[in-house]
Amino acid sequence: MFELSEEHEDFRRVVREFAAERVAPHVAQWDEEHRFPVELVPEMGDLGLFGLVAPEEYGGAGGDFTSLCVAIEELGRVDQSVGITLSAGVGLGINPILTFGSTEQKERWLPDLVAGRALAAFGLTEPEAGSDAGATRTRARLDGDAWVVDGAKAFITNSGTSITSVVTVTARTGERPDGRPEISAVMVPSGTPGFTVEPAYRKLGWHASDTHGLSFDGVRVPAGNLLGERGRGFHQFLAILDDGRIAISALAVGLAQACLEACTEQARTRVAFGRPIGANQGVSFAVADLAVAVEAARLLTYKAAWLKDEHTAGRRSLAEVKQAAAIAKLHSSTAAVDATRVATQVFGGSGFIEEYPVARFYRDAKILEIGEGTSEVQRLVIARGLGLPVD
Structure with missing residues (x-):
């Protein structure tokens, strides 16, 4: 249990070499310019990093979670911004769809995400709902065959890049029998009218990571964009x-x-x-x-x-x-x-x-x-x- 397999160590060497050759020479410049290196994402996709835990049917490797941690450690050893791009891209972008998505949702979104042609984001935190995530104020109401989303999210990683394809957000969709809010997860594609990506934050660190606030003003998405079971978001x-x-x-x-x-x-x-x-x-x-x-x-x-x-x-x-x-x-x-x-x-x-x-x-x-x-x-x-x- 306390020794990685030979395959894991071989994979570590591959990622370490990639980090040394494709990340390390540019880190200082990316950090100084506060620039997200979008061109690096497809290269990471080609290396298979975004598809480590995804099934082969969606272009992934069908591997284990330990391999993902090895990759994140090695990238983070050279640059934390690139490391969090992978961590959030898989853990917060791909995994919700992979774990809770319908077959149709998986087939639509996962191939591009796994290949590094696109990124997805995870919209949980709000200006007044951080650690108290259950205090979500963003709302989504069902209007015919569409969800209408209103609210705001804060500190969302990978949400405003030129290749961000979708953000999955938690929203109040009603009230539970015990009076607590019913919270569901809804997928909002980038570019949907009323969905605004706010200017990038001026952060203390992670300068080459993409982080934005998001706002939703009457954003209409198909009812089929509900991720998983209603009320289980x-x-x-x-x-x-x-x-x-x-x-x-x-x-x-x-x-x-x-x-x-x-x-x-x-x-x-x-x-x-x-x-x-x-x-x-x-x-x-x-x-x-x-x-x-x-x-x-x-x-x-x-x-x-x-x-x-x-x-x-x-x-x-x-x-x-x-x-x-x-x-x-x-x-x-x-x-x-x-x-x-x-x-x-x-x-x-x-x-x-x-x-x-x-x-x-x-x-x-x-x-x-x-x-x-x-x-x-x-x-x-x-x-x-x-x-x-x-x-």
Whole structure:
């Protein structure tokens, strides 16, 4: 369980080579220009990255979730923006359709998404409904043979690119017998009248990732664009988030690994007071502690990925996956943030200069403790999994 297969390691080498050749040389420019490298998406599609978990009938590889985590880790080790593009493209774009879509919906959307010819987005978060996702205010009413959607979404990844084809959004579609809102998932194709992609956010990090707010003003889509069962949208998206948390954990492992490698090299080669700074225990112990944190994060992440694959095969429970995903995401995101702080300190003044990757690492890290459920939400999920009487 704690050792990846030879096939996984071979695949890791393929993705690492791609990241070194096609991503690394351009990262600094993309980051400085805040530019989403749309031309890279079809290349990632050609490599099979978007189709790792999709069935062969839609152009995918029919592979396991662990392979996806390997790819995300390796891309995230070089650039977090490219890593989250893959993570969100598969976990939040493809997976809802793959898991809950009808045959017609799958046949319409998945081939282009799997091939990297298009991207899909996941519209859950709203300006006043973040961690409290059940407070969704976006509404969709059935008018004849169409859903009419009104509302707004916030912080949506891959939602405004030139190849974004569809956004699946949660919306109130009525009221449940207990008085709580009925929340369903509705697919809104890009370019639908009344669907507006707001200007890109000015973000602290992830500068080369595409992130927008969305607004819906009388947006009409066919009734057949309902994704899954009416009234089950909130539960569907919570299930998708469990997988997403493991993917974000893999992204965090990639970032922490990059920091470890940078710190180790700096500690070996940077000379102060006539000797490498790594000869000082203050530096060497910090790097050693970082190595421990990275190893623990990687093991927790791949344990969660393994449990996900075992659950898919019917050998493990969903509760086990949910708990492992929350634990991995909490630890790995914390480790990544800590790693960037250590790296910046080891690099000293150079770590505060944008010419050095550790400055970008520092900016990119914080969102890992927020996206796909904050660290506080992860602690709540873990506590519930332990049977504690938390609200």
